[in-house]
Amino acid sequence: MRTPTPSVFIRGLGAYKPSRRLTNEDLSKIVETNDEWIRTRSGISERRVAAPDETPDVLGAKAAAAAIENARISPQDIDLIIVATISNDTPVPSCACRIQTAVGLRPGIPAFDIVAACSGFIYLLQIANHMLRAGDYRNALIIAAERLTGVTDWTDRSTCVLFGDGAGAAVVSRCDVPYVGILGNVLGADGAKGDLLSVKPRDVPAPPPPPGLTVGANIVRMTGKEVFKNAVRVMSQACRGVLEKCGATAGDVSLIIPHQANMRIIDAIAGELEQPLEKFKINLDRFGNTSAASIPLALEEAWTEGRIRPGDLVLLVAFGGGFTWGATLIRWWQPEDAANVAQ
Numbered sequence: 001m002r003t004p005t006p007s008v009f010i011r012g013l014g015a016y017k018p019s020r021r022l023t024n025e026d027l028s029k030i031v032e033t034n035d036e037w038i039r040t041r042s043g044i045s046e047r048r049v050a051a052p053d054e055t056p057d058v059l060g061a062k063a064a065a066a067a068i069e070n071a072r073i074s075p076q077d078i079d080l081i082i083v084a085t086i087s088n089d090t091p092v093p094s095c096a097c098r099i100q101t102a103v104g105l106r107p108g109i110p111a112f113d114i115v116a117a118c119s120g121f122i123y124l125l126q127i128a129n130h131m132l133r134a135g136d137y138r139n140a141l142i143i144a145a146e147r148l149t150g151v152t153d154w155t156d157r158s159t160c161v162l163f164g165d166g167a168g169a170a171v172v173s174r175c176d177v178p179y180v181g182i183l184g185n186v187l188g189a190d191g192a193k194g195d196l197l198s199v200k201p202r203d204v205p206a207p208p209p210p211p212g213l214t215v216g217a218n219i220v221r222m223t224g225k226e227v228f229k230n231a232v233r234v235m236s237q238a239c240r241g242v243l244e245k246c247g248a249t250a251g252d253v254s255l256i257i258p259h260q261a262n263m264r265i266i267d268a269i270a271g272e273l274e275q276p277l278e279k280f281k282i283n284l285d286r287f288g289n290t291s292a293a294s295i296p297l298a299l300e301e302a303w304t305e306g307r308i309r310p311g312d313l314v315l316l317v318a319f320g321g322g323f324t325w326g327a328t329l330i331r332w333w334q335p336e337d338a339a340n341v342a343q
């Protein structure tokens with residue numbers, strides 16, 4: 001593996017899942033669809049819906065507080081905060097600035113949002129990795145928070161069955177132990193394909209939302225089949241790219257956490273990488289596609305379930321609107337001895 005010290009590692013993870021479940025059966029009362037179609041075409045059975053006051057910054061603050069607690073540091077120790085979201089309803093102040101205050105982080109630390117759609121968490125990891133390695137920061141709080149039900153077109157059965165709400169967060173820290181944490185990263189984008197999957201203002205005023213759901217100024221539009229084909233090809237390439245960069249093989253990896261968009265996409269990637277499906281963390285059946293939040297939600301769940309052991313190689317891979325994509329290889333490590341961690 002090629003990685004100079006300092007290393008940058010995930011010190012704590014947190015997640016927030018809104019309590020309200022929207023089942024396929026519920027959706028069949030909103031659009032002409034059925035549980036069997038949704039499950040066989042996407043693998044999704046239900047998704048979560050945020051409460052009216054749970055805007056992305058509120059979801060993100062809950063995940064962030066959990067990540068800080070699990071990292072066993074004080075909010076005062078965080079010196080950088082970055083958020084990925086495509087569903088924030090107020091561009092300014094940013095989600096990151098709102099969360100800075102909500103979680104009680106130090107005033108004065110830098111805070112900003114990024115837009116990289118479903119690849120947002122991989123972009124966050126790479127940005128934090130470089131900012132921490134450069135030496136100016138010690139502990140970054142990265143958060144992916146999405147309220148996709150607020151940008152859903154409830155009249156479009158081909159998209160409204162796919163998305164859900166949630167937030168995931170990580171505290172990412174610098175340490176002096178070599179070859180641990182983030183070993184390598186690949187990122188990419190292709191703006192020429194942007195119109196195949198977008199979140200844009202509506203062409204016509206929205207009809208009233210179904211009871212208990214919301215409609216926003218923007219909606220998701222997607223050419224599903226094209227997105228599907230690109231997702232399989234590009235995510236497989238990104239996995240191979242980061243593995244090659246780090247001198248590892250797919251066989252060396254203990255756990256693969258793919259973006260949770262469609263079970264058939266994950267099946268196809270498993271085939272491309274010639275790896276058993278058991279190596280993949282899958283929770284899209286219960287949460288649907290939560291865009292940037294999908295990978296940290298799945299990562300936090302895998303960690304809580306005890307599926308990640310010290311020393312394991314964990315591969316994260318995402319693809320999303322833009323198009324954007326990315327993959328990260330992590331050697332899982334957490335400090336047993338606080339003296340190892342750069343203060």
Ligand SMILES: CC(C)(COP(=O)(O)OP(=O)(O)OC[C@H]1O[C@@H](n2cnc3c(N)ncnc32)[C@H](O)[C@@H]1OP(=O)(O)O)[C@@H](O)C(=O)NCCC(=O)NCCS
Pocket residue numbers: 032033034037038041042118157158159161222223224225227228231261262265289319320321
């Ligand atoms: C959206 C997706 C599940 C659709 O699956 P698909 O197999 O491509 O289905 P199609 O769009 O070709 O539709 C097949 C048929 O099902 C119908 N259909 C679409 N949505 C439906 C629904 N919710 N319920 C019932 N029927 C539906 C279509 O109208 C079409 O009917 P027709 O053959 O009579 O025209 C799939 O394309 C997909 O997952 N794409 C990628 C999504 C993704 O990864 N997005 C995020 C990337 S970050």
